[in-house]
Amino acid sequence: MTTTTSRPLAIAAEGLRKAYGDKTVLDGIDLAVPTGTVFSLLGPNGAGKTTAVQILSTLVTADAGDLRVGGHDLAVDPQAVRAAIGVTGQFSAVDGLITGEENMLLVADLHHLSRREGRRTTAALLERFDLVAAAKKPAVTYSGGMRRRLDIAMTLVGDPRIIFLDEPTTGLDPRSRHTMWGIIRELVADGVTVFLTTQYLEEADELADRIAVLDDGRIAAQGSADELKRIVPGGHVRLRFADRSAYRSAAVALREVTADDEALTLRIPSDGSQRELRSLLDWLDSAGIEADQLTVHTPDLDDVFFVLTDGADKPAEAVR
Structure with a gap:
């Protein structure tokens, strides 16, 4: 993944809190998402992922916290935030009774694009998402993957630079999921910032520059996928020898x-x-011992997820 430390923040949250009655959903979480990166928020069902997306996309008001999206303070200028973002929720916003093209043109009207600009933008996005052949067909006839592609195409009509994707591939077959991953990578290559929640740990591992694990309303750990994997016990180096004396x-x-x-x-x-690894290789070299094969094994994100969210003792030092 690219180095992100010098990039300005597209999304910044400090002390984000939200409760519904006596149920605390978000308990003072901090998030920092550099511009032009993919940030993935993981957590079990009910952990508060969707609530975080709803707050940062101005759909729900936070109880507390200093929140900035696209450089705008959510509490002071939510309209400016809305102008900078796009949101694709867990459930499709596509109207199945009208065609894909009509769905796109409707969104163009909502963005107050001129008729000419709306048609130009619609045509370009339908081509980009490989939906031209189906554009004149009712969206109800689309497959799940096609509906998801149309959903994201509709999100891009206003040319947002920050996109919230709340579990965008849930229910899709593996081929459609991989297609969606390619779309997300293309968006980021164009400088778009993606805030992604997902139930698929492989998805976060594949796409995210940085991952935060949300558990019981708090951030249990955050870092790159590799950093998170290193905080879970079980990593090891495996040396295989062709020579028995070297092995001994x-x-x-x-x-x-x-x-x-x-x-x-x-x-x-x-x-x-x-x-x-350098220390081990230096030792083998100084001892004149040659291993036939060296492989590094680290826990995967499944291991990280279960350790951080199953109620067991958390690692002493979570990545921040």
């Missing part, structure tokens, strides 16, 4: 290894960091 020498010299005498492999606990 390494097994005797290295501490805290799990040895497999039959496969001539050693498993060494590691967080997979460059520093640890």
